[in-house]
Amino acid sequence: MSTAQKSIFITGAASGLGREVARYFANVGWFVGLADIDEKGLDATADLLPKGEYSRHKLDVTDRAQWKKAVAEFAKHTNGHMTVLFNNAGIGAGGPIQDMTDEDIDRMIAINLTGVISGTRACFDLLKNTDDACVLYTSSAAGIYGSAGLSVYSATKFAVRGLAEAHDIEWRPYGIKSRSLMPGFIDTNIISNVDAGSNMSGKERLQSAGVEVSPVSIIGPAAWEAIHGEKVHTPVNKMAKQLAFSARWFPNRLRKQLGLLGGLGDVVQTKPQ
Structure with a gap:
């Protein structure tokens, strides 16, 4: 890596948003650090990148010692x-909370929240030492308004x-920006499951209900725009932008509309984004 080359460390890089x-x-x-617990997935992502322009790191984001090791390796x-830092790794699992x-x-809390916090802390010194640094979090349209059937994920x-809002203020003295992506449904394996009582995938069921599912290619330009x-927040795709607008200006109407749509937990499976 040249001294002028910019770099990005990506968790959840073995699939979905991280891979893209x-x-x-x-x-x-950019020089890219690929981090994930799924080593075969990391191989597949690495095959898409120029040789010599990436590093690979096996990382369980719930393990603080692994965070420390991966970040030290990346720094070399x-x-x-x-x-x-693209603090992206996450899983989704749905259903009524009483049935979970x-x-x-x-x-889910360990990966989606505690693991994200651990990553922010582990990378702080490297970010502080870099001009125009930014931590980019993957939030969700489910972080705009609570989603029935996805309550824990949404939380x-x-x-x-x-975190994104707080750190954008907290880290100003260090020259570090903090941003979040808030995508609606993206065509990744988190919505690829086929329910036992159906022959349709989660994506197909969403589309049949009139819910937008965007191609994963939308996420690269959105991340670039965000950083x-x-x-602070970048809603990604038409669905997320409409949700953000409605949540701000027409919350009662939005609540009724989401009630008519029903729970979305049955189209989400426990896989990385």
Whole structure:
């Protein structure tokens, strides 16, 4: 890596949003750190990138010791710098909260919230040492207004939204920006499951109900816009933008509309984004 080259460290890089952001940023000349617990998925992501322009890191985001090791390894490739931390790793699991298991709830909070906080802390020194640094969080449209059938997932994404807002203020003295992406439904494996009582995938069921599902290619430009723009939150796709508008100006109407749509938990499975 050259001293002038910018860098991005991506959690959840083995699939979905993380893989696409890795591809996008590598193609514009950034050095990319790929981090995930899924090593086969990391192989698949690495195959999309220019040789010598990435590093690979096995990382369980719930393990603070693994965070420390991965960030130290990344720093060796970047001369102790990190332009962007894409704090993206997350899972989704749905259903009424009374039907969820303790294990599912604890795991989702551990990955989607505690793991995100651990990553922010682990990367702080590298970000502080880098000009125009930014931590980019993956929140969700479910962090704009609570989603029935996805209450715990939604709560973690509200929390991530709060981290982005707080850190954008807290870290101003260090020259570090804080931003969040708030995507609606994106065509990744988090909505690819086929329910036992149906022959339709989650994506197909959403589309049949008139819910927009955007291609994953939308996320690279959105991430670029977020880290270079002035807004803390970037709603990604038409659905998220409409939800943000309605939540601000017509919350009662939005609540009724979401009630008519019903719960969305049955189209989400416990897989990374």
